[in-house]
Amino acid sequence: MGKYYYFPILKTRDAELKGIDRLDSEVKDCILPIFELTRSRRTKNNNEGDIWKRIDQIKDAVGVRPFALDVTQLPTLSNAQTAQLLSSNDNFSSWVNFIREVKGRGLNVIPTIHFDPDDLNSSKEEIVNLLKLSEFLLFRVDVRDSDVIDILKKLERVCDFSRLIVLLDAGFQSLEETPSGNFKTIYDEAINELNLSKKRPKAIICALSTFPAYVLGNGYGREDAHDKFLIGENITNKALGKEIFHGDYAAIHPNIQEGGGGWVPRIDFTNEDNFYYYRYRREEGGYVEAAKKIIASPHYCEIDNIRTWADEEIKLASRGIPNGRNPGHWIAVRVNLFVTKQFIRLRKSSGFSL
């Protein structure tokens, strides 16, 4: 088994999965995606929004490589199936049985623990059963939760930490409130608690996103057509030090809402410190104009040693032949480029093996 350096949290929407699917295998081999399972799109022939369609897409994207699996709690991306997977009935048996079936289909899944702090017996039984299916488990906790220390103490009572990857998730953090982009202190208390535990977890991942729902706004872009803003994720990661592994939301706003009414065609790119956006209305040239401007930008440079689908898409669009004219396609491009750049940045770190 190789080492894993980067831990992006991704909802299983088409755009995110496409961005991951198109990654170069060198990148895929060294990241551990944490998929947050969402329903598929409801259509006449798929009116329940079947989650197994998403599992098939994950399999197509990652193959036999390991990935962690959680379940969304966002109402607009949920359905009756995802709600069932979160049920604590019979010691979370729906979740355990689902993971067993996912494993049975040949996927190398690391399950998330569904933990009810008010029902430790259920969680204990669930953990025992999940550990029969996977050598490691993921424990994802919101560090903004005022009970986080109490939750970690309770977890220690029912779980062997050595087989645990702990994800301390800070969700969305706004650059408007913290213009420096350094959110290290959010994690301090939880990291101290984990360091005090009898047996340290296999790995501690700290994740957050500063990527906004709208690129214009205080702390973010000031210009309508193009501007830049900080990548708080990277600033925080550097401040946290080498012992902590890096997670983020792969340049997607954590509480993203689907679709919407009017939208301005926009393409984004990233370097180590900043996000850059270029947005032009259709009558101003749309995606083609955005791509042309990106190619001409002194801040943009193609990745030269890893085949990067996103760079190819931008190049094609700049020549007037974009492969997609909808936001979903260009979100996939952003994910693909951001994840590749994060891999390049983080592969210099120590990483860990599974």
Add this chain to the structure above:
Amino acid sequence: MAIIRQRRFIEPALDDQTSDIQQIYGIATDKHITTCPFDVKGYIESQGIKVISEDMGSEISGYIEFRINHWVIAVNRYQNPRRQRFTLAHEYAHFLYDRETIQRDGKIVDVLLFRSDESNEIEKRANQFAGELLMPTTDFLNAVENGMKDFQQLADKFNVSVAAIRYRAFKLKLINAY
């Protein structure tokens, strides 16, 4: 997120679960919910049902779903807001009349509203309820008698689509064909 604090199933306010339009309007008034045009989203949410708008195939208007411990009604976010209002009322009718079926099957998804044949009794009843809720018979007839005969004017008054007005006018035998 891995932390699950199980919400116990809370049956939406049982005392309020009436399909009687007059009673519904009385409850809405007591709760300071707008009745003209009827605030259907506000009323449904006041019943403890979660209302969401969702990206779904264009052939689907909406659905009602039971998710372990709570009810969800969803509308197609790309459809006209006035059409969405009718869909909400239609799905709420399913909650009132077809709850047991939904709890057994998990959901009812509505592919098309205003079906011309209306062969399905469940859908027919839901459409009828939605029409009556958003365009009560007395109010509708009064509006027509007071000279409001243009479909668009009526649609504006009740904040529904012209298609819904035509459907209602047909059901009230004001026009011969829909």
